[in-house]
Amino acid sequence: MLLAIALCPLVAGHWWERNRNKLLVSVLFGMPVLLLYLGREPSALLHAAEEYVSFMILLASLYAIAGGIVLRGTLPATPVINAGFLAIGSVLASFVGTTGASMLLIRPLLRTNRERAHVRHTVIFFIFLVSNVGGLLTPLGDPPLFLGYLRGVPFTWTFRLWLPWLVTVSILLLIYFVWDSVNHAAEGGSAGRPDRAESQPLSLGGTPNALALAAVVLSVAFLGQPWRELAMAVAAGLSLWLTPRALRHENRFTAYPIVEVAVLFLGIFVTMIPALEQLRTHGQSLGVREPWQFFWVGGILSSILDNAPTYLTFFTLAQGLGLPNEVAGMTHAVLTGLSLGTVFMGANTYIGNAPNFMVKAIAEEAKVPMPSFLGYALYAAVVLGPVYAAVTFLFLS
Numbered sequence: 001m002l003l004a005i006a007l008c009p010l011v012a013g014h015w016w017e018r019n020r021n022k023l024l025v026s027v028l029f030g031m032p033v034l035l036l037y038l039g040r041e042p043s044a045l046l047h048a049a050e051e052y053v054s055f056m057i058l059l060a061s062l063y064a065i066a067g068g069i070v071l072r073g074t075l076p077a078t079p080v081i082n083a084g085f086l087a088i089g090s091v092l093a094s095f096v097g098t099t100g101a102s103m104l105l106i107r108p109l110l111r112t113n114r115e116r117a118h119v120r121h122t123v124i125f126f127i128f129l130v131s132n133v134g135g136l137l138t139p140l141g142d143p144p145l146f147l148g149y150l151r152g153v154p155f156t157w158t159f160r161l162w163l164p165w166l167v168t169v170s171i172l173l174l175i176y177f178v179w180d181s182v183n184h185a186a187e188g189g190s191a192g193r194p195d196r197a198e199s200q201p202l203s204l205g206g207t208p209n210a211l212a213l214a215a216v217v218l219s220v221a222f223l224g225q226p227w228r229e230l231a232m233a234v235a236a237g238l239s240l241w242l243t244p245r246a247l248r249h250e251n252r253f254t255a256y257p258i259v260e261v262a263v264l265f266l267g268i269f270v271t272m273i274p275a276l277e278q279l280r281t282h283g284q285s286l287g288v289r290e291p292w293q294f295f296w297v298g299g300i301l302s303s304i305l306d307n308a309p310t311y312l313t314f315f316t317l318a319q320g321l322g323l324p325n326e327v328a329g330m331t332h333a334v335l336t337g338l339s340l341g342t343v344f345m346g347a348n349t350y351i352g353n354a355p356n357f358m359v360k361a362i363a364e365e366a367k368v369p370m371p372s373f374l375g376y377a378l379y380a381a382v383v384l385g386p387v388y389a390a391v392t393f394l395f396l397s
Helices: 002-011 019-040 042-066 079-112 120-129 143-150 155-186 209-222 227-242 245-250 256-271 273-286 291-304 307-319 332-348 354-365 373-396
Strands: 070-072 203-205
Touching (some): 002 373, 019 273, 042 256, 070 245, 079 120, 079 354, 120 354, 143 307, 155 373, 256 273, 256 354, 291 373
């Protein structure tokens, strides 16, 4: 399944553009696992189906609601403005979730940069910061942390991660600012400056959708199944019903990105069932005991599996190691390593965290040429690899 996502855009790009064909691939590779577990352990399929439905309702509701909020006006697409977008998004991600912050800010950022020749690196760093790293500070920020909260980690515990968050965000913002400054200078320095005749003051349209967005965030924090999913669906339905179509048209809102995520993650959720079973069964044989090991092993596996179940698997593994019970049956250091790894390394691939693929699809709809699956992973390895090494040395050694 992962190879198909990586290679099909390269060898059959036009065919792969249709979501119907992506669904065909998901069904093709998911069918053997589906048949195996139907006969031997149907409860595992039921559990995966519940997680998938909850996952997609959350993403679809945030996507629909954020698509009705429009930031109007003209801003110069300078390195300072672009870095400001990323900084604001990195803060918002911890309080409205990485998906919510990504869907709120990606379209205004793309509109701001529509006159720039080089935009791809901006979207890539947006995925790094807003769709992943920024969501570290609260359980609302990223799904793995919310699962930890449900398993006994105090809601305020993640605030103790503020220093790794600040250091990592600052390093990435600095790298981005230098990178964008070089590109901006190469484009002539004045690239991205709005035409004075077309200049408009900043304004916000669709503000009632902020209430719907708050309802989704609160439902995630305080409701359980199925009331959580029902509340999110109602909030999204009201947003779609009450928001004027002109606002969504202005936002270039379409269903394509969320449908793409739905059909691809259908295959991913099914095919990762045996992989997660192997982790649960043989996890202790991996020899993972130290905080840096939880950071790297849990993080790398989060890059190719969904980071939420990977976090939960290693969370359970840590509780079974007989470590001092400082927090939720393990040490603060081990939980720190696991939290940093699963949140940060969700940025390593398009499928490491849910918003990554959605941001990619929205950028491509805006005619931004995004890298392939392998190309993006290479960007992440080159940029994020040294940052991860610094995090390990500073906070986990």
